[in-house]
Amino acid sequence: MERKNIQWMMDARFGLFIHWGLYCINGVTEWKRSYERLTIEEYEKYFEEFNPVDYDPKEWARMAKKAGMRYAILTVKHHEGFCLFDSKYTDYKSTNTQCKRDLAREFVEAFRAEGLRVGFYYSLFDWHHPDYHHYGDLYHPMRDNEEYKDYEYDFNRYLEYMHNQIRELCTNYGKIDILWFDNSYGEMRGEKWKATELVKMIRELQPEIVLNNRLECNASAKGSLSTPNPTAYAGDFVSPEQIVPPEGILDDMGNDLPWEACCTMNNNWCYTPNPYNYKDAKCLVRKLVECTSKGGNLLVNIGPNARGRFPKPAVKVLHDLSEWFEDYGKSIYGCGKAGLGKPDWGYYTRNGKFVYAHLMQQEIGPVALNIPTSEIKKIRRVSDGSEVLIVKPWVTELFPGYTFINFQEPIQGTFLLENDIDTVLEIEIK
Template identity: 30%
Template sequence: MMDLKYGASREKPREDAAMKRFRGHRVGQFIHWGLYALPAGRWEGKDVEFAAEFLPRVAKIPQHRWEALANDFTLADFDAERWADTAVALGARYMTITTKHHDGFCLWPSAHTDFHMGNTPSGRDVLGELVAAYEARGIDVNFYYSVLDWRHPDWRFTLENDADNLAFARYLDFAMKQLVELAERYPSVKGFWFDGTWDESVKANGWWTWEVERMLKERIPGVVVNSRLRADDFGARHVDSNGLLMGDYESGYERRLPEPWDRSVAAHDWEACMTIPQASWGYHQGPWAQSTLKHPWDVVDMIAHCTSLGGNFLLNFGPRGDGSMAPAEVEIARTVGQWLGVNGEAIYGCGFAEGWEYPGWGYFTQDSSTGQVFAVVTREPASGRIRLELPTGMELVGLQLLGSAGHPFNEHPFKRLAGSVFEVDLGGATSAGPLVFALETGAITGPVAEKEPNPDVLD
């Protein structure tokens, strides 16, 4: 292995209490909010069919005009309590909020720039209000921070000469000071989620990413940091040049998930983040975004998908320019949360079910404490029946439909097909979303009919 100064700090996943808490949450709420919520994807009467938070770059908006939006950021309908209530309705156990996005605007009154919430008409400390509201409901708060900063004069995408190196050194000092400020001003924050670290300038300064992680963990014991922050001595990101994960969990899954049969991802902690519209994180008012909202059951499928492979699912919300949550997103949160209220036993504190193969009709999850295995049926076959293939040598003793309190495990009908393969009658469709069964299993104790040999398959 290479001798790295700034590579991974460990070979195996963290097992301390703070990391176990983060891992067990499984469902989080992501929030992208800033000045981009005001134009909401529209500039000079024209919808820009691109992510709303990239509007100043895509629409080539002059910097002075973009900064002038701060005068209209009045927070007329912003209420941290209502945002936190939406997270409760979703069933989220943690929240990640954009403290500063790529345009450089800060949601807290930073001492290191004048481009912040303190210099808007309300002068409110949005981060402070959110931390108080969410923590009062038992929801952990994480901070998103973009290292990329389009506004700062010392930001560089690449480092071409000594002048670039000097300028970027000043920028990294600025960013470090802001991160120290966030850690000291909001010491109860549970994690930092970094973005904007893909440019050559950052990759050439892996030492700085190492120092940021070290600084945060010194100031906030137990804090969790994503892999997206890190680069090693040679510019490798997320995973160092020795193949080891940097940071505490992999955060490379953005609007995508690993293949459901890819068991290798379960070897480490990871998180996927997902938009509700097709491709915008900040609120986009145009039909390009509003006509592509995900169905709640698609969201449930993604949650179960991530849990089945030992990952967390971070669902993004883009509040509107006045500070209110978009009604359609609130309704999706409510529906997903109602499903979790019945079936959360198969999600919270659960993860990869060792030995259980991907079944095609949904996912298997397993409680990390009790060992209980669940079958989450997100793609019900037209026959209304599923095949449960258990690990070799194991048989199905009984099963219970979650939400049917009081019904014994052996009441729901099933039959053995062969060996460790069983068939379950789902009992018809339901309007309450995907069905979830808790499985009661045991070792096969008697003779069973073996699977019929297939002469077309060679050994």
């Protein structure tokens, strides 16, 4: 069942993910405590050191908006349990570090001021809370530490803590557009989180909020959202990770499901000083177009550093994205599947009577559109509104079901791409 409240998100198509916490200091992974089996005491040095003196969310928001992003999601609590918001239920929060700032509040205010929608990522599991599973858990740093074999905890007390924090997020920060949960695993899913009760509270406090599907499953599954009778906690969209679905995502009845693919910009969710392996603007634009053509969104992650700045390679990528969006943004926003199949030279997206041809490959002659000429009113370049010619050279006579196009001249020459990332044409259908 598709909820009307998700329409704005599916029109936006492009979002910014921000993974930021104490783990930005280690510069390796947000999973450091788990991978290295670190105790709370061994990890405490990051809490004592955390002080992002250069944090300027207004600058983040300006860069994101210029780069074509229409919404942003901040990790207000990751698996390490550290909170970027001023929760009254824990001392493990940014307002108790050297910076003494509610970083989530500043994020919300800055991004809203730029007209961007805002969301919170919240980890369902918590390696800092004393009442979360320790020994025998799949991920907890103490999962195989014999000293915790007889450790007593009250999981209901953790659930009360978790629900109370989510109530704070839904109450103290104005309108929140997205809650992005991460994630269910093994037996830790659905009602193990008291999910029906949790979602009832969330939707009462934030009636228009959009939820992902991870209260019920992980990145590799659709969950009951795909069935005729989804649970109350099935969420509003599917959230594949580090992959673009080969053919989009359909429910069990064959209908389109809302989905959002999330990916890292440089193979890491958290900050790493490694300046290599960044996906460039060409890659991200083309993946965004692919997602849009399949009815989905793309959420691209940046990990700010310990000083609170976006890494310089990420800033360059955002700048390069802004140049493409300045010319071609209308071929993404409000667009979706075109119903025309995938052409060899790129992708189609569509918004009502306008079909957008995303040309990503240089052709050796006229470009073939699998749209009959009789259905086309006109074709224009999106970047400047100039006319694109429909041509009928003798070499195309074998293919009457196609429309062939070229720039102004030469008539039978090669269609030269104006943008080597993606040159976009607007085809108005009669």
